[in-house]
Amino acid sequence: MNSIIAPAIVLTEVICSTIVLLIHQPRRNAFFLRFIVSSIACYLSLFLWLLPAGTVITIVRYFLLYLLVFGGIYSCMKFTVIDTLYWWLAGMIIQHAVYSVTFLAGQLFSRFYFSFPFLFVLNIFTYLGEYFFIERKLRGNYTFKQNFKQTILVTIIILGTTIVLNSLKDVFSNYKDPALTIIVSVYSLICCIFAMMTLMGNFQRNRLENELIIVQQLWQNEQKQFESSNQNLEMLNMYCHDLKHLLTMMKEKNSTDEFIGEVTNALSVFDAMKTTGNHALDVILTEKSLFCKQKNIKLTCMADGKQLDFIQTTDLYSIFGNLLNNAIEATLQVQNPDKRIIALIINRSNGFVRIHIENFFNGKISYVNGFPQTNKNQPAYHGYGLKSIKYMLERYHGNISFEDQNDIFCVNIIIPIPEEI
Numbered sequence: 182m183n184s185i186i187a188p189a190i191v192l193t194e195v196i197c198s199t200i201v202l203l204i205h206q207p208r209r210n211a212f213f214l215r216f217i218v219s220s221i222a223c224y225l226s227l228f229l230w231l232l233p234a235g236t237v238i239t240i241v242r243y244f245l246l247y248l249l250v251f252g253g254i255y256s257c258m259k260f261t262v263i264d265t266l267y268w269w270l271a272g273m274i275i276q277h278a279v280y281s282v283t284f285l286a287g288q289l290f291s292r293f294y295f296s297f298p299f300l301f302v303l304n305i306f307t308y309l310g311e312y313f314f315i316e317r318k319l320r321g322n323y324t325f326k327q328n329f330k331q332t333i334l335v336t337i338i339i340l341g342t343t344i345v346l347n348s349l350k351d352v353f354s355n356y357k358d359p360a361l362t363i364i365v366s367v368y369s370l371i372c373c374i375f376a377m378m379t380l381m382g383n384f385q386r387n388r389l390e391n392e393l394i395i396v397q398q399l400w401q402n403e404q405k406q407f408e409s410s411n412q413n414l415e416m417l418n419m420y421c422h423d424l425k426h427l428l429t430m431m432k433e434k435n436s437t438d439e440f441i442g443e444v445t446n447a448l449s450v451f452d453a454m455k456t457t458g459n460h461a462l463d464v465i466l467t468e469k470s471l472f473c474k475q476k477n478i479k480l481t482c483m484a485d486g487k488q489l490d491f492i493q494t495t496d497l498y499s500i501f502g503n504l505l506n507n508a509i510e511a512t513l514q515v516q517n518p519d520k521r522i523i524a525l526i527i528n529r530s531n532g533f534v535r536i537h538i539e540n541f542f543n544g545k546i547s548y549v550n551g552f553p554q555t556n557k558n559q560p561a562y563h564g565y566g567l568k569s570i571k572y573m574l575e576r577y578h579g580n581i582s583f584e585d586q587n588d589i590f591c592v593n594i595i596i597p598i599p600e601e602i
Contacts, residue, residue, distance in 0.1 A: 184230045188246065192223055194279055194304060195250055199272030201311045206268070207259040219253030240345060247273060263333075270336050271315075271380050277343060278373035279307050284347070285366040288359045315381065332383055339376045343369040457527070459486025461497040466525075469505045477521060478512050480505075484527035488534040491599050496573050503566035504538050504592060511542040511590060520588075529598065536594035546585050553583055553590075570594075 209215060226249055229242050250272075255265040282303060286293040293299045346365050457463055466482060473480040489497055508523045515521050520541040527536050546553045552567055571581055579596035 185227045188227055188230055188243070189224070190300065191276065191280065192227065192246060192250070194276040195247070195272055196220065196223070197304065197308060198275040198279075198311060199250070199254060199268065201308045202268060202271055202316055203254070203258060204316055209257060209259055212257055215257045216253070219249070219256055223249045223253060243344065266333060267380060267383070270333070270340065271377065273340055274373045274377045274380070275307065275311060277340065278370055278377075279303060280347065281366045281369040281373065284362055285370070288363050288366070332379055336376045336379060339372045343372050457482070457484040457486030459489050459497070461494040462486040462489060462501060465498050465501045465505065469509065473509065473523065476509070476513060477518065478509065479522045480525070481522070482525045484525060485529060486527065488527065488529045488598065492577060492596075496576075500570050500573060503570050507566060508538055508540040512540050514543045515541050532598055533595045534598055536596075537591065539589055539591040541588050542585070542590045543588075546590065548583070551583070
């Protein structure tokens with residue numbers, strides 16, 4: 182039975198490292214039953230080590246064991262084959278790094294050679310590192326948009342090479358040369374680190390690509406919304422113009438003052454129209470002013486819209502639409518009517534256009550990577566508005582920052598003005 186101990190430790194390390202990585206990944210139905218069955222299948226394969234075999238057969242048995250782990254991940258999680266391969270490789274790399282550290286420590290300090298207390302402590306620290314530095318950053322349902330065949334192939338070759346070298350090092354050294362074991366262990370550890378960096382880089386790249394697709398979709402939707410809002414505003418202007426003419430005619434015919442007063446009061450809503458010198462900004466400010474008036478929110482604006490003429494119309498609509506939507510959402514949560522205020526300032530300063538918007542808010546704001554986090558029930562579907570703003574500002578070499586103090590949340594944007602403006 183002693184021959185089973187080493188592969189059993191390896192299998193347990195692979196399963197545990199993979200479990201930590203997959204804590205928040207989507208699971209298939211009857212997950213726990215699938216997990217139990219696949220785990221039993223993996224551990225039953227350990228009895229192959231009771232059969233006599235040479236070095237080549239030992240390597241084949243390990244690869245069979247790893248293949249069963251791959252099948253277990255695929256059967257338990259809602260992954261495609263490519264997704265499964267990525268997560269499987271990540272778990273294998275982490276386990277092999279632990280394996281390399283174990284052998285390296287065993288050669289440098291003999292008392293650590295397959296010491297269970299040392300293995301336990303090493304694995305605990307490894308899993309904590311996995312959770313805080315990898316899993317928390319990659320949690321979420323990732324579906325790879327591209328088949329990174331080259332990366333997968335390189336990672337498999339690196340991992341396969343290190344596994345073979347570790348399997349044969351004792352044979353080559355005739356179990357007497359610790360120097361070879363140390364060299365192979367260090368080499369394996371370095372390979373595992375670079376392979377893991379490559380995989381994590383692709384995870385990050387995939388996440389950014391997914392976010393970019395969502396931002397672009399939002400931008401396209403906002404383009405359509407701007408066209409619709411522009412048409413509605415023009416139509417309201419025509420109605421307002423016609424009604425004013427009608428009122429003039431009614432005054433000339435001595436209509437009742439009460440009726441005229443009611444119509445005039447109704448028309449005062451259209452005085453919410455903002456005139457800043459930039460048509461796109463006028464459209465979004467007028468639209469949001471009308472909404473704020475209905476919700477008893479005071480929207481104040483001091484804007485030199487002409488300074489924004491170098492920005493595309495649809496980009497302006499998207500930027501200010503998202504800014505004002507976020508401010509309105511926060512202000513609606515404020516109960517004090519005296520604090521239901523949104524202030525917007527746009528001016529030019531030292532070759533830059535400066536955009537400042539502030540509003541009162543309730544509660545506490547937390548930040549991740551410099552961006553405020555949503556308090557909505559579905560945060561996975563929110564937060565792309567600010568990322569959309571950042572994405573568009575980068576096209577104009579602009580910058581966005583946030584601050585909150587004394588229940589006031591502020592957004593500051595600076596954009597360099599082209600010299601010809």
